[in-house]
Amino acid sequence: MSYKQNAASNRDALFGSGGGGAPKAKKTSTKARTTKASTTANLEDKAPSVSTSIGYRYDASKKKALVKKGLVGEEKAAKMKEAETYQRKAKKCMQKGMFSSADPLSASTLYKRAADDYQKCGEYRLERFNRMNSAECQLQVGAFATAAMEFTRAAELVAEDEGETLESRKQLAQVLHLKSADAWQNSNESAKAAACKVQAALALIIGDESRLLPGVALTALEEAVEAHVPDPLNPYSRYRQTGASLYVNADVGETAENPSPEAVELAKQQIVSRSYAHESVQEVVYLLVSYGEYASALYAAGAVTTLLSKTGVATLSLSRAFLAETILTLAMGDPIAAEENFLNRHVQESSYLTSRECKLAEELFRAAVVLIFFRSSSLIDVVEVKTRDAEALEEVRSRKGSNRAALGNLHECLRELTEMIRISGLARKGATKIETKPKKTKKKVEPKKIPHAQAKGHLSENNTVEPVSLDELESLKTGYEKDVGDVGAIDQGALQDELDALDFGDEESSLDDDSIDLR
Helix, strand or coil, rough: CHHHHHHHHHHHHHHHHHCCCCCCCCCCCCCCCCCCCHHHHHHHHHHCCCCCCCCCCCHHHCCCCCCCCCCCCCHHHHHHHHHHHHHHHHHHHHCCCCCCCCCCCHEEEHHHHHHHHHHHHHHHHHHHHHHHHHHHHHHHCCHHHHHHHHHHHHHHHHHHCCCHHHHHHHHHHHHHHHHHHHHHHHCCCHHHHHHHHHHHHHHHHCCCCCCCHHHHHHHHHHHHHHHCCCCCHHHHHHHHHCCCCCCCCCHHHCCCCCHHHHHHHHHHHHCCCCCCCHHHHHHHHHHEEEEECCCHHHHHHHHHHHHHHHCCCHHHHHHHHHHHHHHHHHHHCCCCCCEEEEHCCCCHHHHHHHHHHHHHHHHHHHHHHCEEEEEEECEEEEECCCCCCCCHHHHHCCCCCHHHHHHCCCHHHHHHHHCCCCCCCCCCCCCCCCCCCCCCCCCCCCCCHHHHHHHCCCCCCCCCEEEECCHHHHHCCCCCCHHHHHHHHHCHHHHHHHHCCCCCCCCCHHCHHHHHCCC
């Protein structure tokens, strides 16, 4: 007899058969279940979706709208009356009298209650004013975290308010986000403060339909990136286009590439160490890529990899960030720098070597690398010809090739940027496909003979230096063999007569001491 049956019989003996019994049988589902084979067949029947996008464009309006429909009728009227009561009490708390002082603590609570009631009623402009008043009162009592949240909510409401002009909305939203950043900084939340600076920079492009990023917005974005990672710790700080680092002293000749030890120590103390802090910087990267600011995007990508590698644990996000750096460097038309950073920084992470992103990155810059010229010891220009194959580049970034998984895990803007990479020059739209023309056969032109090059070696057809054997060196001619053969044809007597006829002024009469006045 099992344990459950024994327990059921004891329960029946104590409380009767109504209290329990044998366990009920489970009900079988009557819903039709599709088999694995049928599901696979349905997936195979579906045609793959082809992207018809004309280009990636960063759109901050993809987030859920913060404005919702409020109360109506008598409920709204009652809430509005209650909110007005809270507002009057808050104003009274902030008044000063002969024997009383302002009470910002009580006023902040009352303003917040009024803002919550206005939010329920759908009066978002009145809600914004009360939240701003509540935040100002919170700052006076030292409640910085609460004030920061109120400022952030007010800034979000400004961005959604279409009743004001576009310029006033941009300026007010930026000011409110910056106040929120200062409040978070006062509460020792550097990560949230840096994220608020990013939002303040994004507020400057609210409703902007232009394809060019304004200069003030670019400056604010780069300052927000430095708020996450100081320039002395950013490997791509030289790509910053606006402003100067706050951590270097330009008066003494310091730069972000060559900072002083004190500046490096200060930067290490100010870097953001909160988890997932890199996500706000990644949004900056995607935004800059959509506007074609590849140099600033690479500067922000360097901050992302610095944040991810700070913990010393290599993750999949770090591998994708390294791949983003390679793509951005190639988009700027510099495959040599892409290879250098790949070898000196990226492959130092052992886990990156086995990732699909590493394979894609290496094949990209191998296919787009240019010719390298250097000078050998024989003072003859030698050419190291590396791959510059358009067909190989198309095969690497094909979505049906061996790198389809690595490409599929990239962000949309980086996938599009990969398709715009060319074998020479900057990445441009419209250059997603490269037509490969058949190679024309040219007549072989024999190179001129260089005596010094022949002494050291000669250049083969594939431009590599080949060694010369001793037998070949003995058979080489110097070009003076004809002169040696003409020595026997010279008339020795005539040559001696010509030498005797020369008068160099060395006769004894000319050197007589009597003719020289020694005084």
